[in-house]
Amino acid sequence: MQPVISVQGLSKTYASGFQALKNINLDIHRGEIFALLGPNGAGKTTLIGIICGIVNASAGTVLADGHDIVADARRARSKIGLVPQELATDAFESVWDTVAFSRGLFGKPADPAHIEWVLRELSLWDKKDSRIRTLSGGMKRRVMIAKALSHEPGILFLDEPTAGVDVELRRGMWETVGRLRAKGVTIILTTHYIEEAQEMADRIGIIRKGELVLVEEKHALIEKLGKRQLAIALKTPLAAVPPALAPYALELSDDGHQLVYTYDNQGAGGGIVDLLRRLDASGIEIKDLNTSESSLEEIFVSLVNPQ
Secondary structure: OOOOEEEEEEEEEOOOOOEEEEEEEEEEOOOOEEEEEOOOOOOHHHHHHHHOOOOOOOEEEEEEOOEEOOOOHHHHHHOEEEEOOOOOOOOOOEHHHHHHHHHHHOOOOOOHHHHHHHHHHOOOHHHOOOEHHHOOHHHHHHHHHHHHHOOOOOEEEEEOOOOOOOHHHHHHHHHHHHHHHHOOOEEEEEOOOHHHHHHHOOEEEEEEOOEEEEEEEHHHHHHHHOEEEEEEEEOOOOOOOOHHHHHHOOEEOOOOOEEEEEEEHHHOOOOHHHHHHHHHHOOOOEEEEEEEEOOHHHHHHHHHOOO
């Protein structure tokens, strides 16, 4: 199946000489939720800007639903909705007029039923006649999403969409994203809330210093790069880890009541059964066992801040 977004050999160097993107290759599948993660200044917004036709690339090509963003810019751009980080709306326009005007910019005929659906979907219907300047920051953010959806794009870019939005509104937005995805809209998002990416995304891309470090299916990423830990609560505290257990690199808690064994997710248990046998042979009695595994946030930190 042809990807809905195809990025090949994309680079961007600014006039100052700063290279914001370095040979990015990325295919985004139709109907997926793709999360692009990276620290500030990593190149996320530049990459989105190029795909959306706002920033000119120095090298490389981008296809949006099969249309080249340079050679066939108008048709390519019509396939995309963008919610930028910055709140940019006419403060004195009403919510309805702002969203309806955005639809007209893409040459779409008036469709009050669609505008109503968008506003209801984003819990803005009761504010349809309100001027933008009277809205809270969270509601203004939702108006930006409504504008991006006004022309019925099949691809939606959300650049930090929940920045400055309270927890309740954030959850509402993600429910909306889920419904859009169910309707076949492809969602590409950047977010600082990594738990949202872990909950919502199908695949994760991590960008660092202008380079795409990896692209991986979310669960495969956690399985491949995550670590698991086995916490062993002891009936009797230890003063030190016995030499016979040295191969397991166990960590002993300060009070001596707990041993922690860290093993790779790919290790299929990492020799836990053998470890438990060694503990028993050493006369160490176990009170309780608990396992845990790395979160996406821990993996992200390890990739963007390598030791």
